[in-house]
Amino acid sequence: MLTGRKKIAIIGNGCASAECLKALRESGYSGEIHIFTDSKWPIYNPMLTTYYVAGKITFDQLFPYGKDLLYKKYRAHVHPASPVVTLDHEEKIVVNEDGLELKYNQCLIASGGSPFLPPIEGIESNRVYTMRKVDDAFRLREALLEKPEKALVIGASMIGIKMVELFYQQGMEVCLADLAGHIFPLAAHPECAQVIENRLIKKGIKLRFGAALEKVEETARGVKASFKNSNESEEADLLVICIGVRANTDFIDQKQVEVKQGILIDEQMRTNVPGLYAAGDVAQGKNTLSGERQIIGLWANARYQGRTAGRNMAGVDETFPGNIPHNITHFMGMDFVGIGDVNNYDKMEKKFDGKMFIQFFWKNGFLIGTNFIDTYTEAGVIKNALINSLINNNPVYSHSLPIVQNMLIKKILTEVK
Amino acid sequence: MVKAIYLDINLCCGCGACVVACMDQNDIFPEKGQPAYRRIYTMEEGQFPNTSFLYVSAACLHCADSPCIMGCPTGAITKDRQTKAVIVNGDLCIGCHSCALACPFGVPRYDLEEKMQKCDLCSERVEAGLQPACVRVCPTGALQFKSINKVLGEKEFKFVGNIVSGVHKVTNRR
Numbered sequence: 001m002l003t004g005r006k007k008i009a010i011i012g013n014g015c016a017s018a019e020c021l022k023a024l025r026e027s028g029y030s031g032e033i034h035i036f037t038d039s040k041w042p043i044y045n046p047m048l049t050t051y052y053v054a055g056k057i058t059f060d061q062l063f064p065y066g067k068d069l070l071y072k073k074y075r076a077h078v079h080p081a082s083p084v085v086t087l088d089h090e091e092k093i094v095v096n097e098d099g100l101e102l103k104y105n106q107c108l109i110a111s112g113g114s115p116f117l118p119p120i121e122g123i124e125s126n127r128v129y130t131m132r133k134v135d136d137a138f139r140l141r142e143a144l145l146e147k148p149e150k151a152l153v154i155g156a157s158m159i160g161i162k163m164v165e166l167f168y169q170q171g172m173e174v175c176l177a178d179l180a181g182h183i184f185p186l187a188a189h190p191e192c193a194q195v196i197e198n199r200l201i202k203k204g205i206k207l208r209f210g211a212a213l214e215k216v217e218e219t220a221r222g223v224k225a226s227f228k229n230s231n232e233s234e235e236a237d238l239l240v241i242c243i244g245v246r247a248n249t250d251f252i253d254q255k256q257v258e259v260k261q262g263i264l265i266d267e268q269m270r271t272n273v274p275g276l277y278a279a280g281d282v283a284q285g286k287n288t289l290s291g292e293r294q295i296i297g298l299w300a301n302a303r304y305q306g307r308t309a310g311r312n313m314a315g316v317d318e319t320f321p322g323n324i325p326h327n328i329t330h331f332m333g334m335d336f337v338g339i340g341d342v343n344n345y346d347k348m349e350k351k352f353d354g355k356m357f358i359q360f361f362w363k364n365g366f367l368i369g370t371n372f373i374d375t376y377t378e379a380g381v382i383k384n385a386l387i388n389s390l391i392n393n394n395p396v397y398s399h400s401l402p403i404v405q406n407m408l409i410k411k412i413l414t415e416v417k
Numbered sequence: 418m419v420k421a422i423y424l425d426i427n428l429c430c431g432c433g434a435c436v437v438a439c440m441d442q443n444d445i446f447p448e449k450g451q452p453a454y455r456r457i458y459t460m461e462e463g464q465f466p467n468t469s470f471l472y473v474s475a476a477c478l479h480c481a482d483s484p485c486i487m488g489c490p491t492g493a494i495t496k497d498r499q500t501k502a503v504i505v506n507g508d509l510c511i512g513c514h515s516c517a518l519a520c521p522f523g524v525p526r527y528d529l530e531e532k533m534q535k536c537d538l539c540s541e542r543v544e545a546g547l548q549p550a551c552v553r554v555c556p557t558g559a560l561q562f563k564s565i566n567k568v569l570g571e572k573e574f575k576f577v578g579n580i581v582s583g584v585h586k587v588t589n590r591r
C-alpha cells in the first residue's frame with residue numbers, strides 16, 4: 001500500500017478532476033496527488049464526442065487539456081484504466097480494480113456520470129448506442145462507416161438533439177422519440193418547444209412524443225423499438241439512447257456518505273464525511289433557484305466545482321454558491337437557450353417575430369427563467385443577472401449590477417414587454 | 418505592467434469613432450456578416466421630462482476570472498500571460514455558443530464560419546508600443562489605456578469598468 005507523505009486522491013479524470021488538480025497546485029499544495037481513472041485516455045470532454053463522430057474536430061481535439069501536459073505540469077501520479085472499486089473513508093483508503101491501495105489524507109470524488117439505460121427487454125443489443133465516452137464515439141463512428149440509413153434517437157434532451165443533428169447531417173432519416181410531451185421537457189416551455197418542433201418537422205425529422213420505450217428487438221435491418229400503449233413500432237439501423245445521466249457512485253458506501261441522485265455537497269464541495277469532497281456530474285450542489293440540491297450536469301459547473309474543491313483542499317477558504325440549470329444548444333441552424341425555471345411561474349411574457357422567440361417567466365415579481373430561440377446575444381447577461389439576483393435576493397434589474405449588464409437587461413426586458 | 422481599456426462614462430458622447438477604428442484595425446466588414454467587437458449602447462434614464470442619456474462604448478472586458486474560459490469546451494479561449502487579454506483561437510472554436518451563455522456582458526459574437534469573434538485588446542498594436550485603435554481615436558478622451566494598478570489607485574474614479582475583475586462601477590455620476 002502507498003502510504004507516507006501527505007496524499008490527495010482524486011477519483012475520475014474529467015474536467016472537475018483537472019480543475020481540482022490545477023487549483024491544488026496553484027494554491028500551493030505540495031504533497032502527492034494521485035488520480036484514479038477507469039479510462040485509458042487523457043482528460044476528454046464528453047460534449048465533444050458528437051463533434052468528433054461528425055468529423056468536425058480531430059481526435060486530438062477531444063482532449064482540451066492536451067494529452068498529458070497537465071499531469072506533468074502539475075505533478076500528478078495517474079493510475080489509468082482501472083476503476084476505483086472501494087472507497088473506505090474511515091480508514092481513508094482508495095482501492096482500484098488492479099488492487100492498488102492508497103492511503104490518503106483528503107479525497108475528491110469526480111467520477112462523473114454515465115448514460116442511463118432503461119431496464120427493458122433487448123436493451124443490451126449491440127445496435128443500441130449511447131454517447132459520452134471516447135469509446136462510445138469510436139463505436140458510433142464505426143457504425144456510420146456501414147452507411148446506415150435510419151437512426152432512432154430516444155430522448156429529446158440536449159444530447160438527443162445533437163445526435164439528431166449528427167444523423168441528419170449524414171443524410172440519414174431520423175426519428176426522435178421521448179416519453180415527455182414535447183422537446184426539451186426540462187428546459188423549454190411547451191410554446192417554445194412547439195416552435196422548435198415545427199422547424200424540425202420541416203427538416204424532415206420524425207417526432208414521437210408521449211412514447212415510452214418498452215422493448216428492443218434485433219431485426220434483419222437493425223433494430224425495432226416498441227412503445228407502451230402503441231401499435232406503431234419504429235424500425236431503424238441503429239438506436240441511440242440519451243434519456244439522462246446517472247452519477248457514478250458504485251464504489252461509495254451510501255450508509256456513510258450522503259447520496260441522493262448524486263453525492264450531497266455544501267458550498268465548499270465538502271461531503272458529510274470530513275476530508276471527502278465531491279465535484280462535477282457526480283455531485284449534487286445547490287440550485288440557487290429552488291434552494292434544493294441538484295446535479296447540474298454542465299461542463300463549466302463541473303469545472304467551477306472542481307476548482308472550488310481543490311482550493312479548499314489546499315486550505316484556501318472559498319465557496320461556490322451554487323448554480324441554476326442553463327443550456328445553450330446550437331443545432332441544425334438554430335440556437336436554443338433555456339435558463340432557470342420555465343414551469344412554475346405566475347407571469348409570462350413573450351415575443352415572437354417568426355424567427356426570433358423570447359419568453360420570460362416571472363414569479364412574485366422575480367425573473368425565474370427564460371427561453372430564447374435564435375437570439376443568444378443577451379443569454380449570458382440574463383443568466384448571470386438571474387444567478388446574481390438569487391444570491392443577493394435582488395430583482396434581476398438593479399443598480400447594484402455592473403452598468404453594461406444593467407443596460408442590456410433593461411433593453412431586452414422592455415423589448416419583450 | 419498590465420494595462421486595460423477604461424471608459425470615463427461622463428465623457429463618452431456616443432460618436433462611434435472607436436467602433437469605426439476597431440473595424441478598420443481588425444478588418445471587419447459588417448456587410449459580410451462579420452460582427453463588430455466594440456459597440457455603443459445608449460441608455461435613457463429617468464422619466465419624461467427628467468430624462469438623461471448615457472452612452473457607453475463597450476467591448477470585451479478581459480475579466481480576471483473569465484467565465485467564457487471556464488465555459489469553453491475546447492480550450493479555444495485562453496488568457497495571454499503577458500497582456501492578460503482574453504484571446505480566441507479560431508482553429509479550436511467549434512461555434513457551440515457556450516461562451517455566449519457564460520459572458521455576463523453579451524460580448525461573444527460569431528462570424529459566418531461560426532467562429533467566436535471579439536476584442537483581443539489590440540495585441541498587435543500594443544506589442545508594437547501603440548495604443549489600442551479605439552483609444553487612439555477617441556476624441557473626448559473617454560477611452561483610456563491605463564495600468565490597472567494606477568486606475569485602482571485613483572481616488573475619484575469616475576470611469577466605467579474595472580476591467581480586471583469585470584466589475585463595472587459608476588461612481589461620481591451626477
Ligand SMILES: Cc1cc2nc3c(=O)[nH]c(=O)nc-3n(C[C@H](O)[C@H](O)[C@H](O)COP(=O)(O)OP(=O)(O)OC[C@H]3O[C@@H](n4cnc5c(N)ncnc54)[C@H](O)[C@@H]3O)c2cc1C
Pocket residue numbers: 011012013014015016017036037038039044045046047048049050082083084085110111112113131132158159162248251279280281282296297298299300302328515
Ligand atoms: C454528448 C454530450 C453533450 C454535452 N453537451 C454539453 C453542453 O453543451 N454544455 C455543457 O455545459 N455540458 C455538456 N455536457 C455535459 C458535460 O460534458 C459534463 O457536465 C462534464 O463533462 C462533467 O465533467 P465531470 O468531470 O464531472 O465528469 P466526466 O467528464 O464524466 O468525468 C468523469 C471521469 O471519471 C471516470 N470514472 C467514472 N467512474 C470511475 C471509477 N469508479 N473510478 C475511476 N474513474 C472513474 C470516467 O471514466 C470519466 O473519465 C454534455 C455531455 C455529453 C455526454
